[in-house]
Amino acid sequence: MLRIISFEGIDGSGKTTVANMVYQRLKNRFSGKNIVLTKEPFTNEITSLIEKSGWEDPIALTLLFAADRAYHLRELINQNPDVILMDRYIYSSIAYQSALGIEENWIETVNSKFPKPVLTILLDISPNKALQRIQKNDKFNFKEKIESLTIVREKYLELARKEKNIVIVNAEKSLNDVVEEVYSIIYSYLLTL
Ligand SMILES: Nc1ncnc2c1ncn2[C@@H]1O[C@H](COP(=O)(O)OP(=O)(O)O)[C@@H](O)[C@H]1O
């Protein structure tokens, strides 16, 4: 069984930065464990289809991200990890694609064959602050707008109210504080393995 700890949050919330820093610390502390750090979308081929498809069609996007995920998970199984730190996972599909108007139930069904994350760190931040952090050279053609990220953020918070494995972390704090908090949450989880 794959043990997946996912990092979620709107664009610019700090997922990639925090996941990398926490990963380095965990690797030193748990040197006997095979901890893998990875991110979605994973494959170059499907990523370029996603870029070409534009960001209007939630059905195509849901299916493309799910295909990417299926391929990604097969690759991960081969690495025999003890735990996987995943920069975005299923909840990204639910939050972003449902924000485009498609039923959450259908997105859940499309993703229902994939393992649920054992733990999810939701980096919560206002879209205003997140957009201030994002650099212009984003590799995606997705135009981050305050309004769309506001809907995505609300979807994430709704998910956190339903799913007990989602832990909300205030991502507006200093990078050091956020890393410290996320590290201690994951550290406590890893001690239980
Ligand atoms: N807590 C923080 N405070 C200030 N800046 C941050 C913080 N976390 C991340 N950043 C910066 O914000 C930008 C976006 O972070 P990134 O990790 O790429 O976000 P994401 O992967 O969620 O899109 C980067 O320049 C990063 O250095």
Ligand SMILES: Cc1cn([C@H]2C[C@H](O)[C@@H](COP(=O)(O)OP(=O)(O)O)O2)c(=O)[nH]c1=O
């Ligand atoms: C994994 C996934 C990502 N996405 C979106 C969220 C991001 O806007 C984009 C990923 O771009 P990326 O640059 O990797 O993310 P970030 O800006 O957080 O560093 O794809 C979905 O819409 N659905 C999904 O299932």
